[in-house]
Amino acid sequence: MRTRAWTFIIAAALATGALTAYAAAIVGEPAPAFTATDDRGVTHSLADYAGKFVVLEWHNNGCPYVKKYYDSGHMQQLQKEWTAKGVVWLTVISSAPGKQGYVTPEESQAYMKEKGGAPTAVLLDPKGDLGHLYEAKTSPQMFIIDPKGVLIYNGAIDDKPTADLADIAGATNYVSQALTEAMAGKPVTTPTSRPYGCSVKYADGGR
Template sequence: MKNKVQYIGISLLAVFMTITSSAQMTFTAKIENRVGDTITIRGAQKFMKKIAVNKKGLFTETFEVTTGFYQFFDGSEYTQLYLKNEYDLLMTLNTKEFDESISYKGNGSLENNVLARKALDDEQFQLKYLSTDDEEVFAKAFEAKKASDAKLFSDVNLDENFRTVMTKRANQEYAMMQQMRESDLKSKEMVGKPSPTFTYENHKGGTSSLSDFKGKYVYIDVWATWCGPCLAEIPHLKKVEADYHDKNIVFLSISIDAKKDHEKWKNMVDQKQLGGVQLFADNDWNSKFVIEYGIQGIPRFILIDPNGNVLEADASRPSSPDLRKKLDALVK
């Protein structure tokens, strides 16, 4: 799913860890409609494990971990795992449904099913309520969401470290949701008005400004090299760019990486052969363009009309069929 859901928890990407054990855990998965021959598990302290997936979408791997939270990446989408030595975990997943299909059995399934349930609940809440203009409806749904999370974490059989961390993170997420809601309401007010402008470094040399593309529709991707969901959108963005390359639209990506990661940005653009116009913002999250759009989470997509006015301040992602419907109506 994840078509327009914001990436909550930029500051929550740090993985919470505890004590290392000398034991190992076993991780087994059955993946329907696999998207690649490997999956990747990432964690703190530069932990990264690539696991081969056979043609039937199966794998079993035994390895040592430090108790804590990890990211599972199938080549297209991410989900979070809670891993601990001595776990014997079985995951089932259908990539065509992803969050809706994730399920776990075995030792460690309790914590990981809570993670999967919460991810789906978060997504549905954001889609249904985060952008509503009705403050009463939002407030009621928000309180119900917090109560639902508390119930998820209340099971005394859950790992104590897991319960503690999840409760702390949930409280951080609630504050971020409030910020995102304020940003979303601000985005709605921007529609039809002149877009904030920019002049940023162009990967091909020199600088580019929004005004350079007047007379064309401009689809902007605000991203960063460290953002998993941003990277997951790249293959979809490449396909959309290819399909609309001869139309009256420019695809423009703005990296908000920190200045220290400037070379990392340049190298990633080259290595992944990123198309369109590739720009580097002048002051990461504090760049004027980012602030004026009230961007609190990435990836963020923006659609601007040929006159430089905002069509959508929070546009559909490249992976969403809604984007093509919108572009077809505009440029075909």
């Protein structure tokens, strides 16, 4: 068994220098810097993607709200559409071992292959460090970071907070909307929304 080092670096991203108790993911502020390892053992740092849009997608393959998007192929479609336009799409799994959605690296690869998923990478976060750094609360919860490293979206995937596939059709997809607007140099209409879905299945005991 290989062991993996789960290294996360909380950079002093706040310009003030005064470390607040909560260096969370606030829209309009620098996105918290991180380094994490994907399901192929490759390390990804947010700094590596300076100059690009980065999407973070919190994932749990057992969650009905995630299934709504994966069993219907919509999430995969979004991944393909936006990575084709140069976006870095990082799917993050913060489920702790023994909790719903936890996968080994091999299981993660097999799942994405079976589903035809096309994120840039799947980051495995079983200790929840990246999840807590961004204060991800649900799956799917979505974050978008602009080429300057500023967070421009934090919230739900769309405006229909249900587990019903039928609701995708009439929904406004906040991720596509924000990326379309930001790429056109326009302000993001909906920079935050209440993330809906299952709670992220962090390790017991919280932070």
